[in-house]
Amino acid sequence: MTRAITRRTALAAGAGLIAAPPIVRQANAQSQFDWKRFAGERIEVSLTANPRSTILIQNQREFEDMTGIRVGAEQIPEQQHRQKFAIEFASGRASFDVVGISLHVNKRQVGRARWCTDIKALMADASITSPDFDFADFGAGAVAYSTQSDGRMDTLPEFTDYFILYYNKELLAAKNIAPPATFDEMYESARRLNDSSRQIYGNVGRGLRNANVVLYSSFLLGTQQRDFLDEQRRLISDTPDAIWAGEFYKKLLRDCSPPGVSGFNWNECQTTFMQGRAAFWLDGVGFAAPLEDRTRSRIAGKVGYAVVPRGPANHHCAMFGTGFGIAETSRKKGAAWYYLQWASGKANQLRYLTSGAGSPARTSPYRNEEAISQSRFSREFFSTLVESARISRPGLPEIVPVTEFRDTIGAALTSTIGGADVATELKKATEAFRPVLEASERAA
CATH class of the missing domain: 3.40.190.10 (Periplasmic binding protein-like II)
Structure with missing residues (x-):
């Protein structure tokens, strides 16, 4: 069947x-x-x-x-x-x-x-x-x-599946902005491209709990840490690098993205970007087809493609x-x-x-x-x-309770969009998930 x-x-x-x-x-x-x-x-x-x-x-x-x-x-x-x-x-x-x-x-x-x-x-x-x-x-x-x-x-x-940067060529050209080479450039350009009076935003991205962790990991991969686990397979999601990635995630979604983004998964992001209402969208390569569908997308033929921008220490993209x-x-x-x-x-x-x-x-x-x-x-x-x-x-750790991991870390990230302190939220999430991971590893 x-x-x-x-x-x-x-x-x-x-x-x-x-x-x-x-x-x-x-x-x-x-x-x-x-x-x-x-x-x-x-x-x-x-x-x-x-x-x-x-x-x-x-x-x-x-x-x-x-x-x-x-x-x-x-x-x-x-x-x-x-x-x-x-x-x-x-x-x-x-x-x-x-x-x-x-x-x-x-x-x-x-x-x-x-x-x-x-x-x-x-x-x-x-x-x-x-x-x-x-x-x-x-x-x-x-x-x-x-x-x-x-x-x-x-x-x-x-x-x-590689995370790549989709960008709206028309919106960037209107303000003479080049595709960003670094995360800092991405944020500054997104702020310049915000125009809430026209319901156009510099960025759209996953804010929904669980779904958002793969976006956050894109930022973490640009730091010295580049992973959620240390060499002993212990959870390290509340380090200075992890907090930097969380702060960047928070300000990009809080300052430069549409209202309600904390409830966005990939489908809401795709719809927003397809309607020409966002300049940047960082997500998987598989969404190119609907964006270029002239019967459904307002920006078909106007979509730019670029690698994920460079972070403060490394240049990687998340792979799934x-x-x-x-x-x-x-x-x-x-x-x-x-x-x-x-x-x-x-x-x-x-x-x-x-x-x-x-x-x-x-x-x-x-x-x-x-x-x-x-x-x-x-x-x-x-x-x-x-x-x-x-x-x-790899954009996620290779662990058995990966769904619980995404739920726990993702809830912390979603809270930061609403204004919660990044370091506090990541520390609580790490403490909550660490025993779950340890129990899983002992069972291996």
Whole structure:
């Protein structure tokens, strides 16, 4: 069964995809591999609702025709999907063979419980791995993200999400302002661009508890600290660097963003920016498609793209990632592995890039000059992704209680937008979450 997709998800997938390179349907004569080996089987695939899942479902017939494997695919909103697969895995009766995993949230949880199959053995089996699979094409950072600390690779990389800076070219040009190179420049420019009489603001960003931590971490990555944990995996979210990042977060959202921003998640930010009511928006690369949709966006063709500005000590952008796992309890691992090869294959990865659905885990799409030249996205968009890959670092700590972490730290950050003292709030949040983390680490 293929679930209905939301209107927002369909929009984000974008129209006018660039033609992907043809999939090789016949293996080399010397290979034992056969795409039809598991013909007649049916697998269930559980995905998070997003533009990339929409692309896979829209092109699913391609896989079914090539392999003879039938696919029952569903895509579920992010929070519900995480809850669903965790409950099913824990019960020992997962309803799916393939599952999409947000590594920045669930990597350590999935790895500790050994819910997903180590795919290294599958990759090493020439009888079930296409000669055209080309594992070396995956970026080193994406592979590292999909690999557990014990060396098991229990997901295949799908997508690497970098935070980038979207900016409204028209608003900046009107005041002769260049895209900011540093966070300080970003704040000063945002203040200059504020025009509340016209309901135009210098910035928009996530203020909602939990969702806001990934924006805050973008600022923390610019400091000497660059992480939430020390070398002993102890929480350090109330240090001078952490407080600096919190102060910057507070003043950018409090001084330069729309009223009510403390309740904004990415969707409210996207709507505000799409309406031409904000000059800057720091968020994930996957939102480019709706911004450039001329049927929905007032600023299509006027969107600028830049890497995250430099911080006081370092220049990094927050990185997040997803991968596909095969349920350890699945009785159809062969067919599921075929799906993974197709889903993270070069054709779909190129579709992700040229549609604006996000930054693929493979490197080959960035070298496809023909497809890039035909894309509706500017050269600036693609160069921003390449440069972001060079400066990226994980935007969240790899811990099991990451949702509780985001809730606790996020509540503190939201309070600061309302005027609360940053140092006080971060200290209280750190003290509240530290025993939760310590208990989790002891259970490892």
